[in-house]
Each structure stands twice: as structure tokens, then as C-alpha cells.
Amino acid sequence: MRQLNVAVVGTGAVGQTILQVLAERNFPVGRLKVLATSRSAGNTVRFKDQDYTVEETTPASFEGVDLALFAGGEASKLFAREATARGAVVIDNSSTFRLDPEVPLVVPEVNPQDVRWHKGIIANPNCSTIQMVVALKPLHDAARIKRVVVATYQAVSGAGQEAIEELRQQSRQVLKGEKEVRGAVFPHQIAFNCLPHIDVFLENGYTKEEMKMVYETQKIMGDPSIRVTATTVRVPVFNGHSEAVTVETERKLTAEEAREILSRAPGIVVVDDPQAKAYPLAVHASGRDEVFVGRIREDISVESGLSLWVVADNLRKGAATNAVQIAEVLLREGLL
Structure with missing residues (x-):
């Protein structure tokens, strides 16, 4: 099977899970790029027993990329079209393109045939x-x-890594009997609520x-x-x-x-x-x-x-696994 040049955009909870699922399912990754914001650039992530340095996402990042898996967030609005312009097929986890009539919204167990009419971008639906x-x-x-x-x-993992940490911290505060339970991700206390x-x-x-x-x-x-x-x-x-x-x-x-x-x-x-x-x-x-x-x-x-x-x-079927399954459908259909 042909090895593909793959970019994973985002290193939060969904991005890390995408890397894990790609490895578990033996997806034919040849060259891998891990992209994120400038804040995360320079960090390292692990894929198949190898460390990869996270690069800052730019339009040029997608040169030579066959498949770009966007983990969600603002990057999709900024760079998804840049990726397709350079020949990559984009599978996007954000809400940016889900209701665009020109973009398929795919769950492989439900409507795999819709990948056939993609124009460069396929949207991954909301987890729920x-x-x-x-x-x-x-x-x-x-x-x-x-x-x-x-x-x-x-x-809470549906709201990202910071939400997971907020639940942990608030749970500790409540169990210690602290009167003030602080949080920034959610508008109210999430622990025990x-x-x-x-x-x-x-x-x-x-x-x-x-x-x-x-x-x-x-x-x-x-x-x-x-x-x-x-x-x-x-x-x-x-x-x-x-x-x-x-x-x-x-x-x-x-x-x-x-x-x-x-x-x-x-x-x-x-x-x-x-x-x-x-x-x-x-x-x-x-x-x-x-x-x-x-x-x-x-x-x-x-x-x-x-x-x-x-x-x-x-994080898996609701995001990362569904995205990788879409990529597998593309491979079977000869669309990658």
C-alpha cells in the first residue's frame, strides 16, 4: 500500500488521540508532520516510538502533504483551504465546514458514499x-x-485538555472543603455538578x-x-x-x-x-x-x-477515530 504524507494539525486532546489512532490502525503514514500554533511549536510528540518536533502551522506547511487531519479550532478557518490549494485532502474536526452544502459531513457507518463528492474538504461531525x-x-x-x-x-474532555484539568482541580477543591471553587473553562462549577x-x-x-x-x-x-x-x-x-x-x-x-x-x-x-x-x-x-x-x-x-x-x-469515535475511518474510506475508494 502506498505510504502517505500526513499532517496532523493540533496537539490537544483530539490531536494526540488522532496520532494514537493512526498508529493503532496501522494507517499508511509515510512522512508525518505535526503542526500547531506558535505557542506549541518546538514541543515534541510521540508517534510509533519516534519523537516528532511540533512545527508552527503556515500555508507552506502543507506542501507535499497528501492528507491533513485538523483536530479542530481556529486552524481550520485559517489553513484548511491553504492545505487543499496545495493538493492535500482535509478531514476537519471543527464546526467550520459541517453545514457547508459543498462539504460532505461523514460518519462511515452511516453515509460513507458521501466522500465521493468531496472537493478537498470532508467534515467530521460533532461528537454527540x-x-x-x-x-x-x-x-x-x-x-x-x-x-x-x-x-x-x-x-469534559469534549471541551479540551484545559477542561479536563479544571474538573480535576475543582474536584480536589470540593473534596478539601474549600468554599471558593475556581474555574475558567466553564461558566459555573463543573465538579459534582x-x-x-x-x-x-x-x-x-x-x-x-x-x-x-x-x-x-x-x-x-x-x-x-x-x-x-x-x-x-x-x-x-x-x-x-x-x-x-x-x-x-x-x-x-x-x-x-x-x-x-x-x-x-x-x-x-x-x-x-x-x-x-x-x-x-x-x-x-x-x-x-x-x-x-x-x-x-x-x-x-x-x-x-x-x-x-x-x-x-x-475523543475516539466522537472525533479522532471517525476522522481516521473517513481517511480509510478514501483509501478504499481510491480517492487519496
Whole structure:
């Protein structure tokens, strides 16, 4: 297999996880560049038992690069187009291009075919959207989903390395009995607390994170008629997002039918034995690439409804692994 010149842009939690996943999946990396801001330039990162010096990102950084994996943030706005202008294919983890009609928004278990119409950039969806649509797609194929109601319980790692450190520090402060619990990442104390506030509030009363789940789900599923409402909540968990998802379908599915459908679906592990206290947990999903589904039951409030509990590692399947899986699809399709 041809070795590719790869650039990873960003050295935070997602960027480090991208490097880890590339190594684990034996992606054919020939020459590697690790790029970041001037503040991080000169640091070293490790990939496959070799140290790499982090370089400052400039337009010239992408000369000779085949694949550029952007870990998110402002770099995408500044440099993604510069990378494609120099011949690289960009897989971007930021929200910059997700709703651009000219840019595919891809989850390989759901819409891998969309990579074929890329024009240099492919967007990686929001972490909470990724795990949800992996669970929705097989149910949609079987019975057509009309409506989705979701409440998320999102780990602090979704807000970056500084958020992880803030939860650690605040937890220490609370456990020591300190009255003043300080923080800079979140608007309120996150330790031993839940914040129904991720990203900015919009005029309709929803947050930007919640509306991402609405619009991204419709785009990935290729069905703008699916009605979606979301409440996104940050919880004091280090890694692993959990979601309570209720769907209404055109054709009624029993819980047993849904369990069987999901058990056969790619990328899903069904953990659903409540009597044995077996259901998906964030601590078990952390470090894994699958989407875990359990608590599958028929919704007693509507004629054709199902309720699910969906859990995944937000740094892996919710970001890094999904991006690398997109790159693998490009390779299989001969598009890299």
C-alpha cells in the first residue's frame, strides 16, 4: 500500500488521540508532520516510538502533504483551504465546514458514499451527533425515523485538555472543603455538578451545540424531514458521552426487533440486560471505538416509539477515530 504524507494539525486532546489512532490502525503514514500554533511549536510528540518536533502551522506547511487531519479550532478557518490549494485532502474536526452544502459531513457507518463528492474538504461531525446517528441509521433503514428527542450527558474532555484539568482541580477543591471553587473553562462549577449549557445560547432558546445535533443529523442521514430536538448537558465525567435518545418511527418496532437490528449493525455493541445491571457506561466505553447501545425499550407515550441509552468515547469515535475511518474510506475508494 502506498505510504502517505500526513499532517496532523493540533496537539490537544483530539490531536494526540488522532496520532494514537493512526498508529493503532496501522494507517499508511509515510512522512508525518505535526503542526500547531506558535505557542506549541518546538514541543515534541510521540508517534510509533519516534519523537516528532511540533512545527508552527503556515500555508507552506502543507506542501507535499497528501492528507491533513485538523483536530479542530481556529486552524481550520485559517489553513484548511491553504492545505487543499496545495493538493492535500482535509478531514476537519471543527464546526467550520459541517453545514457547508459543498462539504460532505461523514460518519462511515452511516453515509460513507458521501466522500465521493468531496472537493478537498470532508467534515467530521460533532461528537454527540456521531454516536447518535450510528445508532439511528439501522433503525431508520428498518422503520424510518420521524422524530428524535435527545438529552446528552457530555464529558469534559469534549471541551479540551484545559477542561479536563479544571474538573480535576475543582474536584480536589470540593473534596478539601474549600468554599471558593475556581474555574475558567466553564461558566459555573463543573465538579459534582451538571451544566445544561454547551456553547452559546441562540435566539430560539437552544444552544449552538443543540442546533448542531439538529442540522447535522438531518444532513448525515440525508433526510431533512427528520425532526430533532436536543438538550445538551455537560457532566463531571472525564471521558465518554452518554445520551438518552427517544425516536418515533413510521413503522412500529418492538424492543426485541430493535435489539436484533442494532446487534447486526456495524460499529455498534448492544449491552442490554437490565436484570443483570448490564447497560452501557462511559467508564467502559472510554478507550473503545464502538458505539454502545442499551436500555432499549418501547416508548409508552407514543404508538411507534423507542427509547435508547447510547454511549461512546467522544475523543475516539466522537472525533479522532471517525476522522481516521473517513481517511480509510478514501483509501478504499481510491480517492487519496
